[in-house]
Amino acid sequence: MDRLTQKIQAGVDAAGARFASPLRSKRLTVVLGRWLGLAFTVCFATGLYSHFLQQPLPWMLFLPRPVWLYQLTQGVHVATGTAAIPLLLFKLWSVYAQLLGWPPIRSVLHALERATIAMLVAASLVELTTGLINTFDWYPWPFPFRTVHYWLAWVIVSSLALHIAVKLPIIREHWSRKPAAVGSGPEPQAQLETGAETVTLPAGAPEHAVSRRALLATVGITSAVAVGTTAGQSFRWLSAVNLFAPRQQDTGPAGVPVNRTAAQAGVSGTALAPGWTVTLTYQGRQRSLTLAQLRAMPQSTGRLPVACVDGWSQDAVWRGVKIVDLMTLMGAPANSDALVHSLEQAGAYGRSLLPAAYSQDPLTLLALELNGAPLDLDHGYPARIMAPGRPGVLQTKWVNRIQVLG
Numbered sequence: 001m002d003r004l005t006q007k008i009q010a011g012v013d014a015a016g017a018r019f020a021s022p023l024r025s026k027r028l029t030v031v032l033g034r035w036l037g038l039a040f041t042v043c044f045a046t047g048l049y050s051h052f053l054q055q056p057l058p059w060m061l062f063l064p065r066p067v068w069l070y071q072l073t074q075g076v077h078v079a080t081g082t083a084a085i086p087l088l089l090f091k092l093w094s095v096y097a098q099l100l101g102w103p104p105i106r107s108v109l110h111a112l113e114r115a116t117i118a119m120l121v122a123a124s125l126v127e128l129t130t131g132l133i134n135t136f137d138w139y140p141w142p143f144p145f146r147t148v149h150y151w152l153a154w155v156i157v158s159s160l161a162l163h164i165a166v167k168l169p170i171i172r173e174h175w176s177r178k179p180a181a182v183g184s185g186p187e188p189q190a191q192l193e194t195g196a197e198t199v200t201l202p203a204g205a206p207e208h209a210v211s212r213r214a215l216l217a218t219v220g221i222t223s224a225v226a227v228g229t230t231a232g233q234s235f236r237w238l239s240a241v242n243l244f245a246p247r248q249q250d251t252g253p254a255g256v257p258v259n260r261t262a263a264q265a266g267v268s269g270t271a272l273a274p275g276w277t278v279t280l281t282y283q284g285r286q287r288s289l290t291l292a293q294l295r296a297m298p299q300s301t302g303r304l305p306v307a308c309v310d311g312w313s314q315d316a317v318w319r320g321v322k323i324v325d326l327m328t329l330m331g332a333p334a335n336s337d338a339l340v341h342s343l344e345q346a347g348a349y350g351r352s353l354l355p356a357a358y359s360q361d362p363l364t365l366l367a368l369e370l371n372g373a374p375l376d377l378d379h380g381y382p383a384r385i386m387a388p389g390r391p392g393v394l395q396t397k398w399v400n401r402i403q404v405l406g
């Protein structure tokens, strides 16, 4: 039995030596871990913001200003998620030799540590892959994306916190760069960890500090290119190099992309019906307004972004009736919540809540026009909600009923 173990050990060591690269070092792993940790943290925080905007807990209060806040946080969310993909792959590359550690489990603690890492890696890979696919507005899975994305994020941050706690001594040791020991053979950092043992690389290995810097530059450039060639769907100054993002700014009717068309939502007929009205309700009272009546009310103009959770956004000039004017018309206090209903009744897009902070904001409109022309059918004709600082998914199109609550 002992001989067998020794044989396996020898085999594993040989394989480990084959994988050995002087570039793989704890210092490299720590530097990559730092970048990845930063990307994950920012991605997690912006993700929470987006999640709770869409599904607030009862005590949560969100504010509509600045108007570009959600556009920024969601743009950053998708950009940091994109950057994390190459970072994660390089980081896995920097440590995967450790998978070969023998025996695979040395103690209960070691087993727990490996289980944590397995969970962290698996959850991160699924999270980043499905997130990336989602930016293409493609939902090829049977589960509700946001719920799974949200809970996986918690799995990731908790296993990440454990992982950091366990690795703290190594992180601390390699946090700052050590002066290279000239002419004294390989740095200890260049040793390959294969578990209990370390395989020391042959003397005369290339100058690691320099090649490590070259590798880190490569990783940095890879991430920067991935972000730089996609973030133009959200950040105008990058739109000239927006080569790979699923969306282009300034495309679509009135120069604004469309997320879901009227045909896809199944409302082409009802939205174009001549008898369309929007019905306002408040405390048992009810009032229906035609498009002509809405147009006869005071109109208000505002520049607001549509900022989709998928990571694209676009500024545009919207014109229509202030929601607060509709509240007044119904004799409701300005600071009332409102439930907005669409002609599209089914699914997550069928209605949205306008909390008081939004409904009383003078920039929150029942919009009738976009960029100087009546709304295109696909942008929500005859009327849609446009409010500052809200995720696109809450900017309900093809509105036919506004229920003032309270």
Ligand SMILES: Nc1nc2c(c(=O)[nH]1)N[C@H]1C(S)=C(S)[C@@H](COP(=O)(O)O)O[C@H]1N2
Pocket: 256, 257, 258, 259, 260, 265, 306, 307, 308, 309, 342, 343, 344, 349, 350, 378, 379, 380, 392, 393, 394, 395, 396, 397, 398
């Ligand atoms: N009724 C309804 N409203 C909707 C949608 C929808 O599918 N149905 N899509 C939402 C999403 S996800 C976004 S990003 C914005 C996009 O608005 P746009 O298509 O006018 O650009 O509309 C929102 N309003």
Ligand SMILES: [Mo]
Pocket: 259, 307, 308, 309, 310, 392, 393
């Ligand atoms: Mo969206």
